[in-house]
Amino acid sequence: MNAESAAPARRRLSRAEAKARTRSLLLDAAARVFARKGFTGASVEEIAEAAGFSIGALYSNFGSKEALFLELLADRHTDRIAEAAQALERHPSGTGEAAAELSRLLIAVADKDTDFAPLQAEFWLYAVRNPEVLDTMAANQRAPRHALEQVISTSLTRHDAPADVSAEAVATVVAALFGGLVRQRRIDPASVPEELFGDALRWLFTGIRTGAAAPSDTDDTA
Amino acid sequence: MNAESAAPARRRLSRAEAKARTRSLLLDAAARVFARKGFTGASVEEIAEAAGFSIGALYSNFGSKEALFLELLADRHTDRIAEAAQALERHPSGTGEAAAELSRLLIAVADKDTDFAPLQAEFWLYAVRNPEVLDTMAANQRAPRHALEQVISTSLTRHDAPADVSAEAVATVVAALFGGLVRQRRIDPASVPEELFGDALRWLFTGIRTGAAAPSDTDDTA
DNA sequence: GCTTTGACATAGCGATCCCTATCTGAATAG
DNA sequence: CTATTCAGATAGGGATCGCTATGTCAAAGC
Structure with a gap:
């Protein structure tokens, strides 16, 4: 021994x-x-x-x-977005299971880890009021956001998404939606039901797949 | 005189x-x-x-x-969401012009009215920490959210969206996305370019129109 | 025009805050 | 075993806080 x-x-x-x-x-x-x-x-x-x-x-x-x-x-910026990326990787199907799992993650963060969102809000407020730490905050987001971006990128290519849709932009949208819904659920839980985040993600990704980025041309892929 | x-x-x-x-x-x-x-x-x-x-x-x-x-x-809860609803009503086309105008509104709120988002965050934190005012916050959201919901509702019916998509759910998603992107732009403006909100809205609404709501059956649509 | 009222200014009280100077005792070094 | 170091405890100083008691002067009532 x-x-x-x-x-x-x-x-x-x-x-x-x-x-x-x-x-x-x-x-x-x-x-x-x-x-x-x-x-x-x-x-x-x-x-x-x-x-x-x-x-x-x-x-x-x-x-x-x-x-x-x-x-x-x-x-200690344990961003829950990184967990979201992991959840997405566990469900390679892309649309069905993954969205449901992300919904569950959002509900868990909003209802169980009650200190997470307020602490995140404190960080954000401090950074906005003290611009010298803005870079620190942006740097902390970089790693988890990159993980999410990677997962989204592979999902986009697999589903033949239009080439002009950047995975970075989609990752930003998904992360912003996540945070916004978590905060809204703390104020009015009934307005953010369990499946809402998953539904929104399905809407988002089918919309992207359909190709609705450029307003000019009306294509219709093969 | x-x-x-x-x-x-x-x-x-x-x-x-x-x-x-x-x-x-x-x-x-x-x-x-x-x-x-x-x-x-x-x-x-x-x-x-x-x-x-x-x-x-x-x-x-x-x-x-x-x-x-x-x-x-x-x-004094002058919710910018109400302005978003008005902007949407001014552009009945539904997708093109309206999305661009909303993008401009988001950028204006994030970059010009620099006190708005921090004050909103203070309100949210106070409400979360003092549950007796949670109802007040929810009540303040009700009016502007209802206005947004109405605009979205007409847009959905006009575009023959699936009946099981509730305008309330979409309004919640749009509002959460708005708030999340405003905050993100304060931390890293480059990650939230001018057109991102409009792009996301286009993705969202074309996805809804395509009909991607039902979660139960194994997907892989036509 | 005199009296009354009340909006606002001033001064200060008690509580609390962040931080430091100082002390204690156990883990380390020899 | 003795000397040294240092993590952590204790007490208090200096500053600031929210709030109140009191004063003042112009508008309102007669």
Whole structure:
């Protein structure tokens, strides 16, 4: 039984390990508190207490309240769009099953992960009000958006979509629709039923396949 | 030259008129400051000063900072969706001109009225965190959404859309897409070019017209 | 024209905020 | 075992906050 070489199994935590754990717990707590109270509304005392530590522990790990928030914004941007891309890849059929699964994902995000959308809104507001982090936000979107774009790209070519439809544009539309519907469901759940996102995606992709991008020519593919 | 009978032209303001004017100026200033600093981040002193009055004037017109914010949320909800519906009604052609006009509206809202989206986000966050105003928010959406729904409904029937496609669902999708794209353009303008919203609407409506709603049967249409 | 009213200004109170200076005790080094 | 280091706890300072008590002066009532 190997017990000490590779895995840091159950040993008493070393100094560095304990500090890393504290840091991580503080970040988790900060995500919750920032989501529920907002950046300015959340107090560092509340965050530290929610993590089970003192204010001193927080300032021993982060330079300021703003630095803590920016760290969250920079590398805890677990974009649900990436999960959407994965869900799409699991269902290669393209239209039927995939749309239903994405609908389910949207409902789960809106109803279960209640902290996600508010925290995302806080990030967005902070970025709009502090343009120096706009690039950070755009960079965080890049990876998940690229994954979604890839899935959409293969789907478009497989269905002989018109060549002038860019996968990037479609990915932007899908992501914007996702976020917009999640927010709307929090305000009026009845207006965003379970299948709405899937229906919208089906409408969107059949419309693209039919070729409705260029208003000038009226083609009719083979 | 008529000067005094009907229009309250330039006369010295009566007590009630002056108070109403002060109230209105305070609300305008509050909208700007709340949009730029957030609800908790904005101070009543800053709002009063932005309106050209003192703190006392603010508390003489509103019971508290929260009451001022709630008044904004309740009846200054000038939803841009209503303008979208009007734009759609002006262009009865249904697909071509209307989509382009809506694209222009989206760009104008995102780039020119820079306070609109942040204030809307503040309203949404406040409603999510204070469920007692969720109904107020839903009620504010009702009127503009209904207008959009009407326009969409006539468009659907005129184009012989499948009967199982509800105008309400389409209106929700269009509104969510609008809000999502406005936000995305603030983060990365290049990802939301001028025509994207119009393109998406064309895709959406041609997809609906083609009839892609029924989810149950194995697809692969004709 | 005098009195009353009320819109708005001013000053300040209590609470809370972010942050820092200082201390403590356990993990490391020798 | 002793000395050192440092993660984390504690206490408090300086600033700002929302809000109120009080004052002032012009419009409204007689």
